[in-house]
Amino acid sequence: xxxxxxxxxRKAAQPAxxxxxxxxxxxxxxxxxxxxxFGSILFHGLILAAAFLTFQRNLSTPEDSHVVPVDLxxxxxxxxxxxxxxxTPPAPEPEKMDMxTPPAPEPIQPQMQDVEPAPEPPVxxxxxxxxxxxxxxxxxxxxxxxxxxxxxxxxxxNKLTTPDKAQKNVKPGPRVIQGVGxxxxxxxxLADALKxxxxxxxxxxxxxPDARDLVVDYDLNLNPDGxxxxxxxxxxxxxxxxxxxxxxAAAEAASxxxxxxxxxxxxxxxxxxWREINPLRFDPRQMMx
Amino acid sequence: xxxxxxxxxxxxxxxxASLPASAAxxxxxxxxxxxxxxxxxxxxxxxxxxxxxxxxxxxxxVRADLERSGLFRPLDPKGFVEHVTNINTVPNFQSWRSITAxxxxxxxxxxxxDGRLRVDFRLWDVYGESQMLGLQFFTTxxxxxxxxxxxxxxxxxxxxxxxxxxxxxxxxxxxxxxxIKRVKRLAIMDEDGANPIFLTRGDYMVLTxxxxxxxxxxxxxxxxxxxxxVYLFDIETGRQEMxxxxxxxxxxxxxxxxxxxxxxxxxxxxxxxxxxMDLRSRSIRRLTTDPAIDTAPSFSPDGRQIAFExxxxxxxxxxxxxxxGSGQHRVSFGAGGNGTPVWSPRGDxxxxxxxxxxxxxxxxMRPDGSGERMLTNAYHDEGPTWAPNxxxxxxxxxxxxxxxxxxxxxxxxxxxxxxxLTPGSASDPAWSPLIQ
Numbered sequence: 255x256x257x258x259x260x261x262x263x264r265k266a267a268q269p270a271x272x273x274x275x276x277x278x279x280x281x282x283x284x285x286x287x288x289x290x291x292f293g294s295i296l297f298h299g300l301i302l303a304a305a306f307l308t309f310q311r312n313l314s315t316p317e318d319s320h321v322v323p324v325d326l327x328x329x330x331x332x333x334x335x336x337x338x339x340x341x342t343p344p345a346p347e348p349e350k351m352d353m354x355t356p357p358a359p360e361p362i363q364p365q366m367q368d369v370e371p372a373p374e375p376p377v378x379x380x381x382x383x384x385x386x387x388x389x390x391x392x393x394x395x396x397x398x399x400x401x402x403x404x405x406x407x408x409x410x411x412n413k414l415t416t417p418d419k420a421q422k423n424v425k426p427g428p429r430v431i432q433g434v435g436x437x438x439x440x441x442x443x444l445a446d447a448l449k450x451x452x453x454x455x456x457x458x459x460x461x462x463p464d465a466r467d468l469v470v471d472y473d474l475n476l477n478p479d480g481x482x483x484x485x486x487x488x489x490x491x492x493x494x495x496x497x498x499x500x501x502x503a504a505a506e507a508a509s510x511x512x513x514x515x516x517x518x519x520x521x522x523x524x525x526x527x528w529r530e531i532n533p534l535r536f537d538p539r540q541m542m543x
Numbered sequence: 544x545x546x547x548x549x550x551x552x553x554x555x556x557x558x559x560a561s562l563p564a565s566a567a568x569x570x571x572x573x574x575x576x577x578x579x580x581x582x583x584x585x586x587x588x589x590x591x592x593x594x595x596x597x598x599x600x601x602x603x604x605v606r607a608d609l610e611r612s613g614l615f616r617p618l619d620p621k622g623f624v625e626h627v628t629n630i631n632t633v634p635n636f637q638s639w640r641s642i643t644a645x646x647x648x649x650x651x652x653x654x655x656x657d658g659r660l661r662v663d664f665r666l667w668d669v670y671g672e673s674q675m676l677g678l679q680f681f682t683t684x685x686x687x688x689x690x691x692x693x694x695x696x697x698x699x700x701x702x703x704x705x706x707x708x709x710x711x712x713x714x715x716x717x718x719x720x721x722x723i724k725r726v727k728r729l730a731i732m733d734e735d736g737a738n739p740i741f742l743t744r745g746d747y748m749v750l751t752x753x754x755x756x757x758x759x760x761x762x763x764x765x766x767x768x769x770x771x772x773v774y775l776f777d778i779e780t781g782r783q784e785m786x787x788x789x790x791x792x793x794x795x796x797x798x799x800x801x802x803x804x805x806x807x808x809x810x811x812x813x814x815x816x817x818x819x820m821d822l823r824s825r826s827i828r829r830l831t832t833d834p835a836i837d838t839a840p841s842f843s844p845d846g847r848q849i850a851f852e853x854x855x856x857x858x859x860x861x862x863x864x865x866x867x868g869s870g871q872h873r874v875s876f877g878a879g880g881n882g883t884p885v886w887s888p889r890g891d892x893x894x895x896x897x898x899x900x901x902x903x904x905x906x907x908m909r910p911d912g913s914g915e916r917m918l919t920n921a922y923h924d925e926g927p928t929w930a931p932n933x934x935x936x937x938x939x940x941x942x943x944x945x946x947x948x949x950x951x952x953x954x955x956x957x958x959x960x961x962x963x964l965t966p967g968s969a970s971d972p973a974w975s976p977l978i979q
Contacts, residue, residue: 445570456575461934461956462705463891473567503704506668510645511575513670532567540573 444520444528451518456511458538459504466542468504470495471533472512478525480517485509488533508536579616580702582609582646583639585627586620587664592654597687601652601662604691605698607735608709612699612935613959618644630665639669646675648698660684664694666701676701688737689978696977708930709734712975713937714752714761715950717741718968722946729763729776734974736964742776743783751926751971752776755798758975762786762796762805773807787820787827795838799846806830806840806849817851819866830868841886841893842866843910850874850884850893850910861895863910874912883926886910888976889933892955896925896938905938907955918957928974937963939970 459465471488487495487505495502512534520528584606587598594600609615624638630649639647650664659681666676678697680690689710696707717730717739729749732739742761743749750771752763761776773786773793787793789809796807799819809818809827816831817840831837835855842849850863861875861884875881879899886893892907897917903925908915923941930936933955940951940962948970950963963972 441568444568448570449572449574452572453574454576456572457578457580458575459703460577460958461954462703463889463933499700499704501704503702506671506702508572510580510668510670511572514645528568530567531570533569535569535571536575537571537573538575541575541577 441527444524447520448518448528448531448534452511452515455515456536457507458536458541459500459507460538460542462500462503465500466539468501469535469537469539470501470505470508471535472505472508473530473532474512474534475530476518476520476528478522480520482513482516485512504536504538511536579614580645581616581618581643582648582698583618583623583642583644583669584609584620584648585623587650587652587662588628588630590651590653590661590663593652593660593684597660597684598650598652601687601691601694602648602650604688604735605648605695608692608695609698611735611961613954613961614699614703615646618642630663634667634669636667636669636672639667644669646698646702648694650694654684655681658684660687660690662687662690662694664697666698688733692734705934706932706977708932708935708974708977710978711931712758712978713950713963713972714742714754714975715965715969715972716749716752717966718948718970719745729761730966730969731761731778732965739966742778742781751795752973753797754973754975756800756802756976758978760798760802761973762798762807764794764796773805787825795840797841799842800844801846806842808838808840817849817868828868830864831871837862839883841884843886844888844890848886848910850886852882852884859898861893861908861912874910875908875915876912877906877908877915881906885927885929887929887933887955888931891933894927894929894936896927903941905936905953907936916957918953918955919951919960924951926971928972930974931976937972937974939972941970 459468462468470491472491473484473486473488474482475484477483491501491505495505518528584602586602589595589598606617610617622642624641625635627634627649630651634647634649636647645668647667647669648664649667650662653661653663655661660683662680662682664678665674667673668675676697678694680693682690692710695709699705699707699709711734712731713734714729714731717728718725719728720726725748726745727748727750728745729742729752730739731742743765748766750764752761754761759778761778763774763776764771765774767774767785771792771794772789773796774783775786776783786796786805786807791810791812793807793809796805798805803823804819804821806817806819808815814834815836815838816829816833817837818827818829820827830840830849831851831853833853833855835853837851837853837855840849840851847866848863849866850861852859853862854860855862856873859880859882860873861881862871862873864871874893875884875895877897879897881895881897883896884893885895887907891909893910894905894907897904897906901923903923904917904921905919905924905927906915906917918936919938921940922943923945924938925941927936927938935952935954937950937952939948941948948968950965950969950972951960952963953960963969
């Protein structure tokens with residue numbers, strides 16, 4: 255140890271040298287003041303953004319691995335925070351969805367061929383009057399009361415202290431708090447609500463070889479009334495289903511579950527968050543352990 | 544300056560990488576509710592000519608087939624809201640949804656001018672509102688049950704993604720008479736218990752029947768001449784022949800997947816070993832040479848390996864070797880004795896019988912011995928045989944005291960255990976491949 259003290263000494267000396275050089279360079283830095291200010295702002299901004307996004311992800315509620323049957327109540331019915339602003343007018347009722355009775359087609363001559371699928375008959379489609387999507391980018395013009403202004407400020411503070419996924423993902427609409435419970439803008443509760451409504455309808459394929467690996471993903475779009483607006487396999491699932499009968503069967507079982515359990519009861523005021531679910535994953539691994 | 548820009552770029556990249564890929568809500572459904580699929584199967588409509596009851600008969604068989612599988616729940620036709628009269632129109636899906644049907648089968652039976660029966664059917668996805676399948680079969684009128692089984696197989700395959708097993712037959716040992724003078728006859732029936740036929744008269748005891756891959760030939764052991772030997776029985780012609788004329792007893796036969804050879808056990812000087820006989824040249828090749836009892840060979844579906852049982856380790860256990868006899872290694876290490884391995888037609892599992900004390904139960908394990916699961920838990924279950932899709936097993940269940948034996952089936956998941964209807968007592972079932 256004592257025979258080789260020089261490295262330690264060198265290390266100790268280095269900061270001093272650096273400090274010295276920094277001191278010497280200060281005038282130089284000062285000369286390029288404009289770039290330094292902008293650079294510094296950009297640099298710090300990026301650090302803040304990176305930290306915010308990173309920690310935000312870490313803080314977000316982890317996905318629950320179990321289904322908690324949730325009886326969803328609307329926020330307006332039970333709340334733990336007093337309303338601070340007049341409640342928003344109720345969301346317009348969606349147009350009543352009429353299931354068109356299939357028109358009695360002209361009797362088709364039997365065209366089935368031996369061991370060939372019959373021609374696709376005309377399939378009636380859900381005639382869903384698509385509700386006009388709430389335009390989140392253009393909030394409804396509304397005279398802002400003093401109370402609302404206070405509330406917005408409070409909300410801003412909340413936002414800084416409790417970052418959440420929903421705000422990151424969705425542009426919020428006109429911000430009117432109508433007496434919210436804890437964690438209203440989190441998505442975990444929505445995911446649980448959906449899971450608890452879907453699980454009773456989902457009969458995963460059991461007994462297939464490697465049945466536990468038959469994980470399928472869907473891209474689901476919902477109408478404001480909780481009915482299915484559009485359902486599509488994700489490209490990867492579609493590709494697997496095309497080449498594997500078991501995956502196709504698993505995907506069809508999931509599709510039946512999605513249709514069977516609709517309409518989904520979800521908070522109408524957060525339609526922006528649950529309008530699209532992608533991926534909606536059906537994963538039987540836990541069930542088959 | 545450069546370093547600063549690089550640092551900024553790195554930070555920007557890091558920040559962007561932290562962003563989620565999609566702005567949509569993500570949901571993982573990890574729990575489900577495994578239950579049979581509710582399916583509506585109205586009587587097939589008459590398309591003209593022939594037996595007016597044919598449509599109802601065929602639909603009845605299809606309903607029974609699918610219900611027996613445990614994966615479907617055919618709905619009671621009395622509750623149907625829509626009356627199907629024409630299978631070439633789109634059903635009113637709402638009315639089928641209202642009775643909770645998720646699948647719908649519509650069919651039609653027509654007598655052709657040439658006397659043949661034509662059966663058309665369509666399978667509908669009630670929630671997806673689309674046709675999933677549409678097929679047409681022709682047959683002679685007396686063959687209507689087979690057509691019904693084929694319809695069931697097609698529906699089963701379309702919904703589950705794996706081949707059906709309804710158009711198959713079961714060969715088994717029919718047992719009659721008192722315990723001290725039991726008459727054991729070789730018998731065959733459809734998978735649903737229909738059309739039972741005795742193949743032998745019962746003059747000699749028969750055991751362990753096994754189908755060949757075309758379901759036309761059965762290998763079995765018989766005590767003709769008071770010495771147990773392996774025989775071949777041709778179902779078409781009723782002709783039987785002894786497989787090789789060995790001085791000592793042969794037993795436990797099993798066809799290779801290509802049907803060209805039979806693996807069997809040959810006893811010589813008190814030592815049982817496994818041999819393979821080529822059915823074309825009748826040449827025989829020895830695979831095991833251990834002084835212990837090696838028996839119950841079963842080929843893997845690719846024909847490259849053979850599972851068998853041996854007591855060379857001190858207790859009866861399951862071993863696997865290459866088809867040429869090399870690479871013999873033990874795979875079962877569970878409690879008790881394990882024997883009668885049968886390789887799944889899918890190749891993914893070995894079914895076996897476990898003996899623990901006086902109890903015999905049926906289990907499955909992977910061919911490497913891992914993933915062992917016991918499927919039954921009765922007093923005495925033994926001798927598993929696989930459905931051709933590797934999804935269901937049949938076995939013999941003996942009542943306590945051994946007075947009665949029955950054939951039972953169980954799903955590979957351990958669910959849906961039920962008795963297979965046989966005329967009288969029965970044992971030693973062997974499931975045929977899908978009939979060609």
